[in-house]
Amino acid sequence: MTTGKFQSAGQPVEILVFVDLAEGELDDYGKGILSEASRLAKTLAVQWSVLSFAGDQDEGIAQMAAYGVEKLTLIDGPEDTTDSLELQGRLIALAVSEKGASLLLLPHNDLGGSLAPLLAAELNSALFTEAIAYGIEEGALKLTSQILGNQVAEAKTWDGRMPLVVTVDPRILSSVVLPSVQPGKVQVENWQPSVATVAGRTRILERIPADPQTVDVSEAEVMVSAGLGCSAEGFAQVEELTRLLNASVGVTRPAYDLGYTDFERMVGQTGKTVAPRFYLALGISGSMHHIGGIKDSKRIVSVNIDPKAPIIANSDEAFVADLREVMPLLIERLKSQTRADEATGGAA
Numbered sequence: 604m605t606t607g608k609f610q611s612a613g614q615p616v617e618i619l620v621f622v623d624l625a626e627g628e629l630d631d632y633g634k635g636i637l638s639e640a641s642r643l644a645k646t647l648a649v650q651w652s653v654l655s656f657a658g659d660q661d662e663g664i665a666q667m668a669a670y671g672v673e674k675l676t677l678i679d680g681p682e683d684t685t686d687s688l689e690l691q692g693r694l695i696a697l698a699v700s701e702k703g704a705s706l707l708l709l710p711h712n713d714l715g716g717s718l719a720p721l722l723a724a725e726l727n728s729a730l731f732t733e734a735i736a737y738g739i740e741e742g743a744l745k746l747t748s749q750i751l752g753n754q755v756a757e758a759k760t761w762d763g764r765m766p767l768v769v770t771v772d773p774r775i776l777s778s779v780v781l782p783s784v785q786p787g788k789v790q791v792e793n794w795q796p797s798v799a800t801v802a803g804r805t806r807i808l809e810r811i812p813a814d815p816q817t818v819d820v821s822e823a824e825v826m827v828s829a830g831l832g833c834s835a836e837g838f839a840q841v842e843e844l845t846r847l848l849n850a851s852v853g854v855t856r857p858a859y860d861l862g863y864t865d866f867e868r869m870v871g872q873t874g875k876t877v878a879p880r881f882y883l884a885l886g887i888s889g890s891m892h893h894i895g896g897i898k899d900s901k902r903i904v905s906v907n908i909d910p911k912a913p914i915i916a917n918s919d920e921a922f923v924a925d926l927r928e929v930m931p932l933l934i935e936r937l938k939s940q941t942r943a944d945e946a947t948g949g950a951a
């Protein structure tokens with residue numbers, strides 16, 4: 604036994620992390636899951652490497668070096684692999700088995716969340732989804748997730764006796780670049796399945812981006828939320844602002860109580876937990892019940908008339924201003940920007 608290394612079936616655990624390079628570059632999920640993989644590998648004192656599908660992705664591979672990736676396996680499947688989830692699952696499972704990896708890590712985005720159960724079935728492994736924390740406890744890997752509308756934390760342990768597929772909650776994925784790593788050292792291996800794989804029964808015909816107006820707020824990328832500082836008329840302006848910004852609308856509980864919008868758009872302890880790239884809080888005081896639901900946002904900007912409102916201290920950037928004055932100006936500014944963009948074909 605190699606001391607200190609976490610074991611599975613008598614062998615040190617090998618972590619494989621699946622990264623989707625469909626756009627040729629690392630997206631935020633890719634960057635985040637690489638950071639998490641390196642952190643998990645350190646916790647378990649084991650090796651890790653990356654699995655992806657072959658394609659036009661030199662840029663993405665070059666970016667990986669900064670995240671400490673030393674080894675990348677590119678799955679060379681049939682041309683239409685990315686159109687079939689089942690085929691992708693089968694190929695990844697084959698590669699994982701052949702590589703002898705016992706822990707497969709994926710981000711819990713649309714693709715990772717859909718692939719994970721398929722992979723667990725193919726690999727006959729345990730499955731843990733939407734992990735928010737992990738650590739070693741009594742010789743086992745303890746994984747934690749949030750359940751029952753994020754009100755309860757649930758923990759499970761993995762002792763390494765069978766393979767494990769884990770998806771990581773996007774809210775905890777932050778892209779930490781490892782400063783000590785010398786870029787340009789990713790060793791790339793092309794891997795072809797040794798057995799014939801057949802496409803599944805389902806195929807992806809078209810990829811339709813989510814509509815920010817209807818997407819679940821927990822998956823929103825950009826959010827504008829209104830509190831009691833917005834009147835009913837002010838809320839109509841907030842909705843107009845979200846359309847102009849291509850953002851999703853949210854509300855505080857009192858704003859929901861006033862009937863501004865549906866329950867699913869309420870953010871906070873009773874409402875949903877959100878983690879957008881950008882959260883604009885308009886006329887929101889910033890009670891702990893609301894802050895608890897937005898603290899994972901990458902950037903919080905607020906507008907409030909009261910310089911002592913708690914939201915100010917909880918914002919990356921705060922403006923002390925009256926929304927009745929700000930909103931018409933902001934909307935007009937965005938409209939004229941849109942007009943300028945249309946006139947110049949987006950070059951303005």
Ligand SMILES: Cc1cc2nc3c(=O)[nH]c(=O)nc-3n(C[C@H](O)[C@H](O)[C@H](O)COP(=O)(O)OP(=O)(O)OC[C@H]3O[C@@H](n4cnc5c(N)ncnc54)[C@H](O)[C@@H]3O)c2cc1C
Nearest residue numbers: 830831832855856871872873874886887888892908909926
């Ligand atoms: C068990 C429990 C669970 C709860 N769950 C939630 C939850 O999930 N989500 C949630 O949001 N709340 C929740 N609450 C309620 C929470 O405690 C707060 O009461 C609520 O978040 C406050 O909402 P608000 O910021 O819209 O209103 P207020 O606290 O009234 O704040 C309004 C803000 O608007 C500002 N303002 C007023 N006029 C203007 C203007 N013209 N321009 C700019 N700013 C202006 C004011 O300065 C003030 O800061 C919960 C409470 C409890 C007890």
